[in-house]
Amino acid sequence: MNPYRYRVALRATHPSADLAPLFEEIGLRPSRAWRAGEPRRTEAGNRLEGVHRDSYATAELAGPAADDVARRWTDEPFEAFLRRQLDRLAPHQPAFQSLVRDGGRCELAIGLSSAHPISFDLSAWLCEATARLRLSLAFDIQPDAGERPRETLGR
Numbered sequence: 001m002n003p004y005r006y007r008v009a010l011r012a013t014h015p016s017a018d019l020a021p022l023f024e025e026i027g028l029r030p031s032r033a034w035r036a037g038e039p040r041r042t043e044a045g046n047r048l049e050g051v052h053r054d055s056y057a058t059a060e061l062a063g064p065a066a067d068d069v070a071r072r073w074t075d076e077p078f079e080a081f082l083r084r085q086l087d088r089l090a091p092h093q094p095a096f097q098s099l100v101r102d103g104g105r106c107e108l109a110i111g112l113s114s115a116h117p118i119s120f121d122l123s124a125w126l127c128e129a130t131a132r133l134r135l136s137l138a139f140d141i142q143p144d145a146g147e148r149p150r151e152t153l154g155r
Contacts, residue, residue: 008111022092026089038051
């Protein structure tokens with residue numbers, strides 16, 4: 001197996017709804033959240049021009065040791081981590097479906113990084129469980145910080 005690091009967050013948006021009750025129901029505390037119409041602010045809390053058009057919230061889906069470090073392949077295989085999180089989120093299926101039905105969107109935001117090529121499988125079970133919850137998958141795949149991207153074949 002190729003070693004890589006990953007982070008997974010639950011992100012939700014809605015044109016107007018307060019997303020705090022959804023995250024409270026799931027037992028997650030958002031690291032960033034706002035409601036539609038609230039003034040825009042930087043992460044440090046400084047005021048920006050304008051207001052938010054949509055409500056938004058995001059929270060990391062941490063493993064057993066809830067820290068701010070990306071998980072390594074050896075900590076828990078990516079597929080196993082996703083399966084465990086989908087099992088954890090399954091009881092909240094009606095809340096996710098209601099959010100989507102009312103014009104919102106919810107996704108698992110997945111950040112992957114590696115100094116080497118990586119591969120993994122998303123089994124039919126994982127895809128089906130994700131769809132059943134009305135969750136989208138958003139991937140952000142980057143080379144490890146400090147590593148140069150591999151040169152393209154043929155150059």
